[in-house]
Amino acid sequence: MEPSAGVREKFFIVLSGKSRKGFCRGCVGRVEAELQRGELTGLLYGSGGSSAGIPKSGGTVRREDTYPLTRHQAQLLLFVSPASKRLELLRNPQLFAAVCELSQDDLVVVKHKKGHLPALVKNLMQIGRKEDKDDLHLLGFEVELVDSDPSLSSKKPDPLPLFSAADIVQVVPSYSVPHGLQWKDGQCRGLNRKEVTRINSMPNIESHARKVRENRREQSVIQRSSTSHMSLEVGSMVEVVSNSGVTVYGVVQWLGVPERKTDQYAGIELEYEVNGCSDGRHGGKRYFTCKAGRALFVPVTKCKPDGRFICMSSGTENLNPADTPPVPPFEDSDEDAPPVPESEALSLLVGRMKGIQGHINSCYLDATLFSLFGSSVTLDNICRRPADMEKPVTCTLRKIVNCLRRQGFVPAESVMNFRKQLGCDTFRTEEKDPEEFITVLFQKVLCLEPLLKLRSGQETCQGAYTFQIFLAKEQMGPMPTVQQLLETSCLSGDLKFEETPSCLVIQMPRFGNKYKMFSxxxxxxxxxxxxxxxxxxxxxxxxxxxxxxxxxxxLPDRKLQPGRIKQYCSTCNVQVHTHPSRQGHSAKALAVPADAASDSPVRRHTMQLFAVLCIQTSHYVSFVKFGTDPHSWLFFDSMADRCGDDQRGYSIPVIRACPELGDFLSQPEEELACSNPSQASELVRRLLCDSYMFLYQKPATPLSKPYQQES
Structure with a gap:
């Protein structure tokens, strides 16, 4: 074991910044001195081979480009190679925290040449020589693969394989293992490895969290038993015990009775790929869409609430959000991250602790930021202006966007810092309207001129950042489209767009949390x-x-496609208005260029929907389109779950794939108008009933030039 004097040592990993005197991203070092100008001097450890764990050079690095590590964390990361894998592990702070706490006989899932396999942790191994006080042993895990074939137990046992912390893709606490599952003999077997030492007892890292976990084991088992048959819904976090006795975890994406079945089934998207699972198909029919190998269909009676979350949120003690997770997500601000490619969006963004983490009524801001920057190509260039770096608030926004697009997760601290920098006390703690935030974001933070130029009658045009729908309810049917609402509102107010906007944010006719004009x-x-x-x-x-x-x-004439704008040539204007019901109409002349021929072709100007903000009982969520495929839709909730209480807990953001929106919206408009929302899926109903803002973009068109405010 390492000497006790080592507890005073400080280690770090370089997260970002340009290489300086040997320090590069992913390298691990030990602090020798802390300079007043915000820099650290220290020793840099080798990343692999015979030099691993041996200081090879010294240098200086900015403190803001590093994250502090304990000796144990540094030793675990040093065994991970290449250095880029260390950063990938840090981007999953919950997993890294669990790896640091591993105990003997904890069940884990490891990356293996045969795929992802369940295994039991048997020993913590010290790798390498320690010939000098500055040297470090690397740490790896000796594991025993769980063998589901009893006939193999008679074979001569092979040496236990050795895995690094990055090879572990899931940690299952030992109390989650079913009582009926019998593991193989846990006796340690010798390894003929050079310079590998077995540590007899696993270190007790994060002892407070371990104590909380141990104290809750008995209560958690009782709670899981009592809640195992609770009703499920789409979005529920569940666990399923496989035929081999291994527990897998996932999110319910579909509920119903499959073809040629009589019982109700749950379609679950698993946290990792499993042999024999599909991409959302069952019996040749698609029920939802996910990455291949992650869709599991089982009877609902086989599902239980995710015991890991029940364990965390139950009991009288509460976890301190300052201690969990122990490592923040990695941020690299050197280069601007482009929008997430459609092919990578599901693997990067879908799951728990994904998206933007909410905190203290921040859902209006979280949902808006995710809608604007989660995938939009049109809005991409607003974070790329050199002048933006002069403003701390814009720099913080840029880091949030980069973190979201690279890691798929933004911690609450980043958003709280952004709220504070907005400069208004109410933005820091109170819930605001997205319309107000969007105006402040575009005008004050990004210094953009108004996105919309609206002309009322023959008056000069006025600028705006959002478009509010104003009309009388009797002007529309019971379930209007956004196209109908926009056209009716513009004609009623005698409004026209001076030019095609690059981004159009349309605010629906609803007021407060209770009243909405259309259900x-x-x-x-x-x-x-x-x-x-x-x-x-x-x-x-x-x-x-x-x-x-x-x-x-x-406009509302039922014989002339109600809800759509009606414009006519001179001949048709006369003929249409000879009808007795239209003789009292007052048609308005349009401004037509004198040289325009009557058969001149008319170019259509269209915009594409890329996000929808929804509100229900003061809580905002969003739907975001992440690609060109009609089914490429995501649902985001920054506060879908919670760990701990209001004082010491933290929110758990969740992103779900919702391809069913594509199926629903691909129907003809006439069928949509006659559809019954109560028969639609949960997410489709939420979109139809709770929509508040619709965001449209004109693809591949930059936003307006920087707005020059008057002095």
Whole structure:
């Protein structure tokens, strides 16, 4: 074992920054001195081979580019090679914390040449020589693979394999192992490895957390037993004991009765790939979409609530959010991260502790940031201005976006710091409206000129960052589309867009948490604003020739496709208004260029839906489109679960894939208007009932130039 004097030593890992005197990203060092100018001088340890654990050089590194480690954490990370894998492990702070706490006979899942396999931790191994006081032993885990084939137990045992901390993909506490599962004889077997020493007892790292865990074991088992048959819903975190006795964990993505089955089944997206599992298909039919090898279909009676979360959130003691997780997610701010590619979005973003972590009424901000920067290509360039670096608040926003796109997780501390830098006390603790935040974000933080230029009648245009729908309820049907709401609102207020906006944020007609004008609103995945552009050529609603007149009174006419803008050429304007029910209409002349021919082609101007903000009982969530495929939709909730109480706990953000939105929205508009929302899936119902803001973009078009505020 290491000498007790080592507890005073300080170690660190380099997270970001350019290489300085040998220190590069992922390297591990030991602090020798802390300089007043915010720098550390220390020893750099070798990353592999015979030099691993031996200081090879010294140097200086900025403190802000490092994260402090205990000796035990440093030794675990030194055995991980290459250095990039160390950073990947740190990006999963909950997993790294669990690896640091591993005890003998804890059940883990390890990366193996045969795939992900369950195994029992048997020993903590010291690797390498220690010939000098500055040398470090590397630490690895000797594990026993769980063998489900009894016939193999008679074979001569092989040496126990050795794995690094990065090879462990899941940790299952020992009390989670089913009582009926019999493990093989746990007697240690010798290893003919050079310079490998077995440590007789596993170190007690994070002793407070371990004590809390031990004290709750008995209570947790009782609670899990009493809640094992509780009702499930889509989004529930569950565990399932496989036929071989291994517990797997996942999220319920589908509930129902599959074809050729009579019992109710749960379609579960597992945390890691398992042989024999699918990508969301069962019996040749697709029920949801996920990464191949992660979809498990089992009877609901086989599912239990995720015991790991029950253990964490039960009992009288509470975990301190300052202690959990022990390592913050890795952030690298040297280069701006592009939007997450569609092919990588599900693996990076979907799951627990994904997205932006909420804290103290921050859901309005979390959901808005995730909607704006989770995948939007149009909004990507606003974090790439050199002038942005002059503002601390903009620099913080840039780090949040980079962290989200690289690691898939942003800790609450980053968002709280951003709220504080916004400069308004109410932004720090109180819940605000996303419309107010968007205005402050674009105008004050990013210094962009208004995204919308609106012209009212013949007056000069005015700028805005969002578009609020104003209309009378009787002007629309019971379940309008966003296209109908926008067109009716613009015509009622005599408004036109001066130009096609690069980003259009439309706020629905609802006020406060209780009142909403429409119980359901159908999202328009493509928004056609051709007829809402000022001085733009438009085609006749009847014959398709160049339009010269527009009629607001024809808007609700049930014989003329109600809810859509009606504009006519001179001939059709006369003919349409000869009908007795339309003779009292007052058509308005459009401004048409004198040289425009009557058969001039009209270019359509459309925008694509990329996100929807929803609110229910003062809580904001968002749906975000992460690719071109109609099924590429994500659901994000920054406070889906919680660990601990309100004082000492922390929120658990969750992102779920929801391809069913694509199936629903791909239906013709006529079928959507006649659909019954109560028969739709949970997420589809939430989208239709709780929508508050719809975000549209014009692809591959930069945002407006920086806004020059008046002095």
């Amino acid at each position: 359901h609103i159908i999202p328009s995945t493509e928004l056609d604003i051709t007829d809402l552009l000022y001085n733009s050529l438009r085609e006749c609603f009847v014959c398709g020739h160049l339009a010269e007149y527009e009629c607001l009174q024809c």
